[in-house]
Amino acid sequence: xxVLTKNTDYAIRALLALAAEKGRYLSAKSIAxxxxxxxxxxxxxxxxxxxxxxxxxxxxxxGGFMLEKDPDTITVTQLIEIFQGKVQVSECMFRKQIxxxxxxxxxxxxxxxxxxxxQSEFEKVTIGKLxxxxxxxxxx
Amino acid sequence: xxVLTKNTDYAIRALLALAAEKGRYLSAKSIAxxxxxxxxxxxxxxxxxxxxxxxxxxxxxxGGFMLEKDPDTITVTQLIEIFQGKVQVSECMFRKQIxxxxxxxxxxxxxxxxxxxxQSEFEKVTIGKLxxxxxxxxxx
DNA sequence: ATTAACTGATACTAAATTAGTATCAAATAA
DNA sequence: TTATTTGATACTAATTTAGTATCAGTTAAT
Ligand code: FES
Ligand code: FES
Numbered sequence: 001x002x003v004l005t006k007n008t009d010y011a012i013r014a015l016l017a018l019a020a021e022k023g024r025y026l027s028a029k030s031i032a033x034x035x036x037x038x039x040x041x042x043x044x045x046x047x048x049x050x051x052x053x054x055x056x057x058x059x060x061x062x063g064g065f066m067l068e069k070d071p072d073t074i075t076v077t078q079l080i081e082i083f084q085g086k087v088q089v090s091e092c093m094f095r096k097q098i099x100x101x102x103x104x105x106x107x108x109x110x111x112x113x114x115x116x117x118x119q120s121e122f123e124k125v126t127i128g129k130l131x132x133x134x135x136x137x138x139x140x
Numbered sequence: 141x142x143v144l145t146k147n148t149d150y151a152i153r154a155l156l157a158l159a160a161e162k163g164r165y166l167s168a169k170s171i172a173x174x175x176x177x178x179x180x181x182x183x184x185x186x187x188x189x190x191x192x193x194x195x196x197x198x199x200x201x202x203g204g205f206m207l208e209k210d211p212d213t214i215t216v217t218q219l220i221e222i223f224q225g226k227v228q229v230s231e232c233m234f235r236k237q238i239x240x241x242x243x244x245x246x247x248x249x250x251x252x253x254x255x256x257x258x259q260s261e262f263e264k265v266t267i268g269k270l271x272x273x274x275x276x277x278x279x280x
Numbered sequence: 281a282t283t284a285a286c287t288g289a290t291a292c293t294a295a296a297t298t299a300g301t302a303t304c305a306a307a308t309a310a
Numbered sequence: 311t312t313a314t315t316t317g318a319t320a321c322t323a324a325t326t327t328a329g330t331a332t333c334a335g336t337t338a339a340t
Contacts, residue, residue, distance in 0.1 A: 001143070001224040003258070006299060027315065041300050047317070060308025061314040084141035110273065114261050118143070121254050133250065146328060167286065181329050187288070200337025201285040 007083040008076075010037045011045050015074060015127045016134065018055060018067040025057075025064035045083075052082055072128030077119050087119050147223040148216075150177045151185050155214060155267045156274065158195060158207040165197075165204035185223075192222055212268035217259050227259050 013035045018026055028046055032039040046065055049055050054074060057065050080087060089111045153175045158166055168186055172179040186205055189195050194214060197205050220227060 001220055001227050003141070003143075003228070003255075005297090029315080038300055040302070043316080044300090044319095050317095057316060058308085059306075059316045061312095062309055063307080063315045065316090080141055087141050087143070089143045110265060110270070114265075115143075117261050118258055121257050125250060125254070130250070145326090169286085178329055180331070183287080184290095184329090190288095197287060198337085199287045199335075201283095202338060203286045203336080205287090 004080070005084055007041075007045055008079050010035070010042060011049060011079050011083060012076065012127070012130070013037065014042060014045065015049075015054070015067065015071070015079075016131055018065060019071040019127050019131045022067055022071075025062070025066050027064040031065070048082060052078075054078075070128065071131055072126045074127040075123045076125040077122040080122060087115050087122075089115050144220070145224055147181075147185055148219050150175070150182060151189060151219050151223060152216065152267070152270070153177065154182060154185065155189075155194070155207065155211070155219075156271055158205060159211040159267050159271050162207055162211075165202070165206050167204040171205070188222060192218075194218075210268070211271055212266045214267040215263045216265040217262040220262060227255050227262075 014031050014037065017031050017034055028043050029039060031037065031046075032042045046055065046057070050057055050065075054067070054069060055065050056068055057063065077087070154171050154177065157171050157175055168183050169179060171177065171186075172182045186195065186197070190197055190205075194209060195205050195207050197203065217227070
């Protein structure tokens with residue numbers, strides 16, 4: 001079971017690259033090369049992140065992408081929701097056949113509790129935190 | 141993002157049905173009908189669970205499947221591992237390009253911590269617990 | 281003995297999701 | 311005016327998930 005798909009994975013890496021160069025425009029090409037992400041794939045991801053107001057872009061020569069938001073406000077949960085949809089354990093695991101009473105289904109509560117845990121764990125992981133961890137590791 | 145796939149979902153439901161009738165053989169046909177699971181699909185899942193010693197079977201007329209293990213010892217984590225592979229957040233999210241030092245990669249630790257949380261949450265959910273919740277809900 | 285109701289084993293197809301590519305128009309800096 | 315860059319969007323390929331089909335062998339009941 002793989003929790004993060006490539007697009008989320010790549011998006012995080014791209015954001016880390018942008019966060020590391022905050023205030024400057026980085027081209028998709030340079031990010032792709034630096035992080036070893038397929039160029040055209042990365043471009044679609046960057047555009048998606050623009051739509052969600054995580055980054056901004058400048059067109060034309062010397063253009064590129066830039067992070068404007070505080071990296072500590074961007075969580076992995078947000079990125080999962082953008083690229084993989086909301087965290088859900090199972091659509092509706094035990095239907096009428098088992099549950100009978102969907103409105104106060106105990107199992108459903110169990111399931112939703114876990115969804116909550118997963119979500120909040122990933123919420124603790126922000127781009128800012130990852131970047132600091134990374135820099136700390138590189139200093140060693 | 142869907143955490144549980146159909147096979148895990150169906151397997152849990154099948155096990156609940158078997159746990160509810162402990163000591164008796166239930167045919168794949170009756171489980172399929174009762175839980176609204178595609179018959180042939182269910183059969184492959186049941187065989188997989190036999191291979192993993194979660195259930196036993198009896199061939200021939202009046203045969204079927206039976207749960208021998210204590211339902212409280214069967215966790216959803218186990219089932220996820222059987223049907224979806226071990227929980228892993230991402231193969232190796234930030235390779236050499238970012239990480240540099242893979243052996244003591246801080247990010248990797250972060251990732252593995254979350255894997256651990258997810259796993260242990262699902263470990264709390266056993267077939268026994270689900271069955272009791274279910275019965276309690278039905279009594280209402 | 282024969283037959284109906286079963287599982288064992290395994291191969292196959294279909295649908296959905298994930299991953300990646302390609303193209304062309306428009307913007308901008310040099 | 312040209313090289314470099316993003317915007318928009320459509321497309322293909324690979325992989326995973328979901329589901330089906332087949333046939334051999336076992337057992338209980340008649
Ligand atoms: S009714 Fe959907 S999980 Fe209970
Ligand atoms: S080296 Fe793989 S996550 Fe850091």
